Amino acid sequence: MRLKSKIYLYTSVLFAALLAVVCISVYVLFQRMSVEDETQRIQAEAFLIAERVAGSSAQIAPDDLLRAYVPADGMLRVVRPEGTSLSAVTNGAGDAFTAETYAYHESVTSERLSAGGSGYIRVSVPVIWSDGEVRSVQISRSIADTEGRLAVLRTVLVVVSLLALIPAILASRVLSNRIVKPISALTGTMGDIRQSGKFRQIETGQKPGDELAEMERAFNEMIALLEANFARQERFVSDASHELKTPLTIIESYANLLRRRGKERPEVFDEAVGAILSESVRMRELTERLLQSARRPEADTLEMTETNLTASVRESAAAFSGAYGRRVNVRADDVVPVTTDTAKVRQLLFILLDNARKYSEDGIEVEVSGGSGIAARIRVIDRGVGIPEAELPKVFDRFYRVDSSRTRQTGGSGLGLSLAQDIAEALGVQIGIESQVGKGTMVTLAFPTLNLPRPTSDTRSGKTGLGRRSTRTDEHKSERKERS
Structure with a gap:
């Protein structure tokens, strides 16, 4: 029934x-x-x-x-x-x-x-x-x-009971229709989603506060979450197929070359092994960044603690310098207190340092300032090729590359700054970039002060105001490409 x-x-x-x-x-x-x-x-x-x-x-x-x-x-x-x-x-x-x-x-x-x-x-x-x-x-x-x-009373009571049953039965039908309406809408929407493959939400017109309205809200939130997860999954598959195709093609080509000529020609063997190793490392880094980019933003659990930003930056710079053999010069105040997630800040800083390494040959400079009620700032400065002014609004887009040929040489995947933007938003940090062609690039991270609330999403989605060429965009969040 x-x-x-x-x-x-x-x-x-x-x-x-x-x-x-x-x-x-x-x-x-x-x-x-x-x-x-x-x-x-x-x-x-x-x-x-x-x-x-x-x-x-x-x-x-x-x-x-x-x-x-x-x-x-x-x-x-x-x-x-x-x-x-x-x-x-x-x-x-x-x-x-x-x-x-x-x-x-x-x-x-x-x-x-x-x-x-x-x-x-x-x-x-x-x-x-x-x-x-x-x-x-x-x-x-x-x-x-x-x-x-x-006897008259019995007759009256029977007649009145029969007459009262008529509106009661009608009221029961109205009540059952009203209760079942959102459930029918729910099942109908689920059937439409199953047949069409497109996500939809329900609108039953229930007043907020009752259980049916709560069911409608919970279903719509679930649909929104499923839609977002499905979009992330589609984006991950699309990104992975797009970005992994080139290194796999290179590895396959050099493997065939090794099979045909590697035994007779040592120079071909060395060249092929080097290319395969280089592309394998790039694939590993690309896969890690793809997985990080595909995660739900709310899946990251922040551990907010009060820390000395200067000490954290110095440790990160030293670790990076030792790993890549690049000099990183840190200029900072002795103590710059912030309340943030130290691990996320280190991850964000590594992305910016790695980006600076790929696009400059000289040393990298990191400046840390702030404290005493003034917003803390980190500036990562390189003296590399720079970015044209017209390209600055696009550098935070997924897979965007300013110079594709240069990016292939440096191993960039176009995900670094996009991932950096996501981490900065989670931390409530404003991120901005200034650059001049031939002179270099400066990326600035502005932390909220200790006595101020974290910036809202509206605040974080605006311009950073770091200078004439400073910019930070949210327009293409669904398919962001980046320079890395």
Whole structure:
């Protein structure tokens, strides 16, 4: 059974059951009150008749006495202790009780009887007769009027219940439709996504705060996350196929050359092995950067600590200089305090130093300044080929290269500055670049001060304002290419 039918059936049955309980309770309560009122009225009448009959029993014949007080819709009789009685007197309505076995009651009693399809109430009242004997005066009266009113009440309750079920059933249908609507929209959207392969979000119009609106929000957030992950996956596959094709082709070509001529010609062997090794190293670096670029930005857990930026930069520069044999000159204040993720800063600095190494032959300079309420800054300066002013807005785009032939010689993949921009955004650091052709390039990292909040995404997406040629762009984040 479908959920909509279940809700419709269960709510209808539940409302019908509640309505039946209410109607039965009303009827039982009204019946009890009506019978008790009728019994009290007959008891009062029985006390009055018993007093008068006992007081006149010595002067008037018993039959005439009872006939004078017999009710119009019942029976009157006097029962002796031994179980015998004077002649029962009726007006026709109580004839069914004349043949009954006499029952003597020493105290006031009342009971409900049924005869001939009608209901009666019998009240027994003990009295002292004229001869000093205690006898029981019994009055039986019909309660047909009360039963008639109860019958009318039963009919009214049944009719009202049936009439009330109609809007209840309609309300149940409306309720089931309203509850199932966002679920139907959800399943329909999932079916459309499965058939078309395109991500979509649902809009049910639910007011914020209820569970259905929460379900809609959670589904839309999940779809947005899946769409972003799918886009990253597609971008990774596209980037990998695009960038790995060239080194694989080179490796394959030199491997074929080795197989054909490597044994006879040592110079060919040395050239091929060197090229294969060089391309293998470049493939490894490219693969690492592709994997880092394809990760979810929120997957990186930042460990923000207060640290001395100068010490961190000096350690990173020394490690880089030892690895690549390039001189890195650090000019910095003794203490530049910042609150940041030290490991991410080192990763960011290595990317910038590696970029400077590839595009300059001279030494690399690193300047660190700031502290005491002033924003800390790191400047990485090289004296290399520089970047034309028209190319500066594109250097943070994925796989962008200012000079493709030069990039092939240096082993650049076009991912370094794009990855650096992502890391800087995660740290709340503003990144900017200034460059002149033939004179070199300066990349500046501006850290927030200790007493200021981290920059918002809007702040980070703007210009860095580092000079006339300084720029930082977000326009092409979906397919960024970079100079590396």
